[in-house]
Amino acid sequence: FRRLGLRGMKQRLLVVANRLPVSANRRGEDQWSLEISAGGLVSALLGVKDVDAKWIGWAGVNVPDEVGQRALTRALAEKRCIPVFLDEEIVHQYYNGYCNNILWPLFHYLGLPQEDRLATTRNFESQFNAYKRANQMFADVVYQHYKEGDVIWCHDYHLMFLPKCLKDHDINMKVGWFLHTPFPSSEIYRTLPSRSELLRSVLCADLVGFHTYDYARHFVSACTRILGLEGTPEGVEDQGRLTRVAAFPIGIDSERFKRALELPAVKRHITELTQRFDGRKVMLGVDRLDMIKGIPQKILAFEKFLEENHEWNDKVVLLQIAVPTRTDVPEYQKLTSQVHEIVGRINGRFGTLTAVPIHHLDRSLDFHALCALYAVTDVALVTSLRDGMNLVSYEYVACQGSKKGVLILSEFAGAAQSLGAGAILVNPWNITEVADSIKHALTMSSDEREKRHRHNYAHVTTHTAQDWAETFVCELNETVAEAQLRTRQ
Numbered sequence: 001f002r003r004l005g006l007r008g009m010k011q012r013l014l015v016v017a018n019r020l021p022v023s024a025n026r027r028g029e030d031q032w033s034l035e036i037s038a039g040g041l042v043s044a045l046l047g048v049k050d051v052d053a054k055w056i057g058w059a060g061v062n063v064p065d066e067v068g069q070r071a072l073t074r075a076l077a078e079k080r081c082i083p084v085f086l087d088e089e090i091v092h093q094y095y096n097g098y099c100n101n102i103l104w105p106l107f108h109y110l111g112l113p114q115e116d117r118l119a120t121t122r123n124f125e126s127q128f129n130a131y132k133r134a135n136q137m138f139a140d141v142v143y144q145h146y147k148e149g150d151v152i153w154c155h156d157y158h159l160m161f162l163p164k165c166l167k168d169h170d171i172n173m174k175v176g177w178f179l180h181t182p183f184p185s186s187e188i189y190r191t192l193p194s195r196s197e198l199l200r201s202v203l204c205a206d207l208v209g210f211h212t213y214d215y216a217r218h219f220v221s222a223c224t225r226i227l228g229l230e231g232t233p234e235g236v237e238d239q240g241r242l243t244r245v246a247a248f249p250i251g252i253d254s255e256r257f258k259r260a261l262e263l264p265a266v267k268r269h270i271t272e273l274t275q276r277f278d279g280r281k282v283m284l285g286v287d288r289l290d291m292i293k294g295i296p297q298k299i300l301a302f303e304k305f306l307e308e309n310h311e312w313n314d315k316v317v318l319l320q321i322a323v324p325t326r327t328d329v330p331e332y333q334k335l336t337s338q339v340h341e342i343v344g345r346i347n348g349r350f351g352t353l354t355a356v357p358i359h360h361l362d363r364s365l366d367f368h369a370l371c372a373l374y375a376v377t378d379v380a381l382v383t384s385l386r387d388g389m390n391l392v393s394y395e396y397v398a399c400q401g402s403k404k405g406v407l408i409l410s411e412f413a414g415a416a417q418s419l420g421a422g423a424i425l426v427n428p429w430n431i432t433e434v435a436d437s438i439k440h441a442l443t444m445s446s447d448e449r450e451k452r453h454r455h456n457y458a459h460v461t462t463h464t465a466q467d468w469a470e471t472f473v474c475e476l477n478e479t480v481a482e483a484q485l486r487t488r489q
């Protein structure tokens with residue numbers, strides 16, 4: 001039953017996530033262009049095929065007028081997407097405020113905002129109310145499109161209040177909730193003023209999923225310590241009702257990367273890049289420009305490496321792609337200036353008239369350019385301070401079939417649990433350790449590279465996004481069926 005999978009399944013799946021897999025740009029009164037959005041959640045779900053799924057979410061744009069809303073709804077329908085329209089005030093309070101200034105840093109162990117505690121406390125109430133209002137708006141769109149028997153799969157920290165809204169509307173809806181970030185230790189989580197209300201809402205779901213066993217365990221501990229409920233090997237029990245809690249590690253569609261590498265345009269791009277960096281080793285970083293990604297720490301480690309290994313000056317280059325994100329949140333604006341300042345200083349210090357050690361780009365690359373970069377680089381540096389999973393590490397491995405480059409990976413990324421045996425694991429806060437790992441990676445024997453790569457490649461190609469989604473949805477169906485059986489007995 002479990003392995004029957006989603007393929008060919010009649011059942012419909014409503015995927016609900018804050019962000020749609022496409023962002024919309026207005027080109028005229030009723031004209032829209034659509035572009036793929038950035039982020040791990042989008043990359044993973046794009047890898048899920050052959051499913052009768054519709055995606056409900058925000059298109060990342062304010063559309064105050066009805067003409068625009070109707071036109072965008074039509075354009076998105078072609079991509080099987082359904083928009084939730086959020087006005088500027090809600091976006092400010094819910095998305096910039098509660099989601100990205102409170103939950104996101106807290107879930108990544110950066111704590112609650114500290115600069116102006118009083119202001120944060122005062123804003124907290126109104127931001128939490130906006131969060132609940134926004135979640136209700138997502139729920140309203142789900143109700144409009146829901147048919148009996150549909151599976152509703154809610155995603156991420158933006159929508160922790162949604163399971164409650166849905167079950168209050170119809171207790172028979174099949175609801176799953178999945179978190180793409182870490183769920184922190186209950187000692188961190190319990191500082192959140194709305195801790196109990198959010199936990200109780202998530203527990204309304206039938207199945208709650210995380211990337212790793214540790215995150216699932218932290219969640220169960222939070223429920224037992226904060227709500228006084230009972231944790232069981234299956235999940236959390238409240239007055240005889242079980243919410244199943246489990247780990248479902250996400251993957252990528254590795255075939256999509258392999259296919260891209262066969263395209264003539266990508267091959268040409270690979271040749272050009274190889275010629276451009278001839279005689280130098282190339283290291284790669286691809287991150288959203290987010291404080292959890294540890295970009296300043298990574299660059300400082302590279303500086304230390306250059307300082308201590310003069311023979312490598314001019315022989316190695318770091319390409320850092322930093323995709324702008326959440327640019328209205330002040331913390332992210334500060335980070336951009338900080339990174340620019342460090343890159344400028346290091347390039348000034350170690351650059352020559354003909355070459356600089358760091359190429360830093362503040363933008364995303366299209367899929368084919370990214371695949372070419374993944375394929376030609378010798379080392380990938382994924383040094384997140386915390387990361388739910390981190391799919392860049394998977395994408396890099398998928399594209400390294402011939403080169404067998406080395407992955408330096410933070411032990412605080414969920415991916416460390418699956419790619420740990422093949423990667424060089426580092427504590428990203430320890431700049432000396434990362435600098436030493438850079439040297440190890442650049443001088444590693446081909447035998448060791450081959451061995452490490454083989455391990456990771458086997459994992460990435462056999463644990464796909466498709467498997468992840470199938471397992472979650474099948475488990476959800478099974479959990480609901482078992483609960484119905486228990487009620488009848």
Ligand code: G6P
Pocket residue numbers: 019038039040041042156180181325326
């Ligand atoms: C992470 C989150 C996703 C989010 C993505 C991009 O991967 O888990 O839910 O969509 O970042 O962030 P953004 O704020 O631009 O949607």
